Amino acid sequence: MMPQRRQLLCRRSRSEAWMSMHHWLREVFSLDNPQLLRIQENLKVLKLHRTSQQLEMLLQEASKNEVSYSDFLDKLLEEEISLKHEKHMALSTALAKFPYIKTLESFDFSFQPSIDPKIIRELATCSFIDRAENLILLGPPGTGKSHLSVALGLKAIQKKYRTLFIPATALIASLNKAYAENRLEERLKLYCVSKLLIIDEIGYVPVDVHGAHLLFQLISRRYERGSIILTSNRGFGQWGEIFGDTIIATAILDRLLHHSTVINIKGESYRLKRSNAPD
Numbered sequence: 001m002m003p004q005r006r007q008l009l010c011r012r013s014r015s016e017a018w019m020s021m022h023h024w025l026r027e028v029f030s031l032d033n034p035q036l037l038r039i040q041e042n043l044k045v046l047k048l049h050r051t052s053q054q055l056e057m058l059l060q061e062a063s064k065n066e067v068s069y070s071d072f073l074d075k076l077l078e079e080e081i082s083l084k085h086e087k088h089m090a091l092s093t094a095l096a097k098f099p100y101i102k103t104l105e106s107f108d109f110s111f112q113p114s115i116d117p118k119i120i121r122e123l124a125t126c127s128f129i130d131r132a133e134n135l136i137l138l139g140p141p142g143t144g145k146s147h148l149s150v151a152l153g154l155k156a157i158q159k160k161y162r163t164l165f166i167p168a169t170a171l172i173a174s175l176n177k178a179y180a181e182n183r184l185e186e187r188l189k190l191y192c193v194s195k196l197l198i199i200d201e202i203g204y205v206p207v208d209v210h211g212a213h214l215l216f217q218l219i220s221r222r223y224e225r226g227s228i229i230l231t232s233n234r235g236f237g238q239w240g241e242i243f244g245d246t247i248i249a250t251a252i253l254d255r256l257l258h259h260s261t262v263i264n265i266k267g268e269s270y271r272l273k274r275s276n277a278p279d
Contacts (some may be wrong), residue, residue, distance in 0.1 A: 050083040053075050092157045098165050104151040111268040112144055119263065120148065124155045129196055129227045134260040137231045142269025145231035149198045152229060156196045164194040168202045175214040179183070184214070188221055196227050203234035203242045212243035219255045230256065 036055070043052035053056070058079075062072045093101070104124055109117045111223060123135060135152070137145040153163045166174075171191075178187035207215065224244060236253055240246035 019157055025054070031135070041252055043127050048076075048080050050079045054079065054242075079139050083276060088160070089157060090127070092160075093154070096153055096157060096163045098153060099146075099167075100150065102147045103149045103154060104148075107144060107147055107151060111270065112265055114266040115144075115148075115263060119261070120152075123152055123261065126152075126156050126159045126161060128261065129156060129159075129161050130225055131259065132222075132224050134256050135229045136256060136260055136262045137229070137265065138235060138262065139233065139265030139267070140269060143265040143267050144270060145233075145265060148263075149229045151202060153196060153198050161195040162193065163196040163198065164191070165198040165200065167200045168194075168207075169205050171199055171218075172211040173234055175218065176211055179210075179214060183206055185215055188218055191218055192221050192226060194226065196229065197222065198229045198231075200231050202230055202232040203238070206241070207243050209243065209245050209248065212245060212248045216248055216252050216255075219252055223255045224259065228256065 040052050040055055043049075043055065058072075058075060061067070062075075067075070104120065107120075109115060109120075128135065135149075137147055137148060152164065153165055156163045175184065175187060178184045219228070234242060239249040239253060243249045243252070
């Protein structure tokens with residue numbers, strides 16, 4: 001077959017397909033058309049809610065823009081996948097119990113030059129979670145440790161890793177309560193479910209020896225099984241003071257640091273910067 005004739009037949013085929021699509025859309029789009037009502041009901045049964053809600057608009061766009069069958073179907077599926085992703089993000093973010101929403105895009109790296117943006121971008125790929133590695137963020141109050149931990153937690157959720165954020169004081173209190181109620185095993189299993197556990201602000205409040213032993217049990221359970229992001233305002237040399245026991249502090253650090261990235265932030269406080277800013 002001659003190339004020109006083949007091209008002509010292809011154009012004719014596409015034109016006929018569009019005319020068929022256009023004819024169908026024009027018939028279906030009538031509000032009194034029972035087929036349209038049936039389509040909407042079936043979409044609801046299949047839980048394709050966004051398509052059901054936007055069906056008339058999508059049909060209008062398809063008719064106006066001369067959309068092919070395959071493009072029309074592609075658009076419908078794209079809308080549904082987008083809705084499912086939004087729902088997943090909303091639910092997973094709520095279950096993660098973040099104290100606020102902070103993103104990497106809003107982090108001011110220029111104010112904290114001790115942080116290498118390349119390292120953060122690599123962490124944002126969440127490959128460290130695949131490898132069950134940890135991230136330790138050290139630095140004075142207000143330097144962005146919690147901001148980074150939340151932002152990386154959001155990146156993990158986007159990649160469908162189950163994530164949980166909990167302040168260190170709340171975690172220790174929860175483990176102590178479970179121990180007192182003879183439900184420690186149950187609670188430890190609960191804190192091992194998430195692929196990423198974010199423990200915020202170790203060192204702001206001293207932990208008694210019993211609480212330190214409970215924390216050690218949790219970290220041991222997650223060792224090489226699940227990732228931890230931990231923030232602290234105290235250097236590792238001071239962790240014996242935090243836990244009231246150098247031996248248990250060493251044991252905790254041994255598990256945390258074996259497979260980990262440590263970022264020591266040496267900049268100034270964002271909060272102090274804002275409070276000292278002129279009106």
